[in-house]
Amino acid sequence: MDSNYLYVGGRQTDDDTGYDIGTVWIYNKSTGVKVATLTFADPTSDESSYVNAIFVKSGVVYAAGTKSYHMGGAEDYYPTYWTCTYTSSWNTVETLMNNVAAFDQVTSIVVDSSNNVIVGGRQTDQPTIYRSNNNSGNGGWDSPLKTTTDGSVNGLYLSGSDLYSGGYYNDGTNNVAFSAYGTTVTDLNSTSTGDYGKGYAVFVK
């Protein structure tokens, strides 16, 4: 599966249980025909999931989002990414990142030249990046790009080995949209006049 295909990530809802199922739909670009549907939860086992971002490299589909287990009314909630490879059929490996506060989120995913997975989102309410090869602690999550009470990395872009991100954080007054190159954060708006902003996606040309 390569450039003849179009990949769309999102979620659908199971009619019987009401649980959301994170899904990647794969289409033939030329014909528009859907050729595969990858799903990442079993609602009959009280599972649900979201897909918020996808990345495709060399035919491998990487999807990032959340996975939840609903047992006895309780909910265990995990930021998660799925690695999907195709041989004669699709095989999915699920990676649960560490369990975090209920309002944390995963928003973006890229994969570097060494096939390390990099995920953007918020960890303990702060804009943070996860790396699959980060063994320094905190379950693979980097230190937050900003220490704040509210914020998120909402977009990632990998240009060669250079990682760029975009998102927002709260500076104590209002939200500030930012772009970042590595750990260097650049504010995109001032809050001194009460203005505020949020970044949702980043692209580097």
Place this chain on the structure above:
Amino acid sequence: MKKIYLLVAVATIVLAFTGCSGSGNIAGGGGSVDTSVIYVVGTYTNFAELTNYAAVWKNGVRTNLNIDYTATGIFVTDSNVYITGYYGGGSVHPFYWKDGTKTDLSSTYNGETSGVVVDSGGVVYISGYMDISGNTPGYWKNGT
């Protein structure tokens, strides 16, 4: 038998080859000059005007797109800048901007867009959903 209704589609649309272009670093004189242009899209609120704009920042310089919109995705080719978004002033409607010119992707149905990619042949794909007897995910190919 399990019945599945498509309810909400969000997130991302990508083509198979998502390898990124070079970093734009030009070696010379023992150093390098970073020629990368960084685009960020999102929302900007002007407190004095009490207005919310979809916005794009190019190397930190902001351009406001339209009032009461949100910008959600961006793809830049050698010639054009494509931005996805939606109108949020009441009902939501899916839109995209090509070089700042806004196009409505559905005058009939509510919906949102979430991302855009352009393939090597110049075909523009936009992901999103429309509320057609429930929120239905899908994509637009060259605006259709």
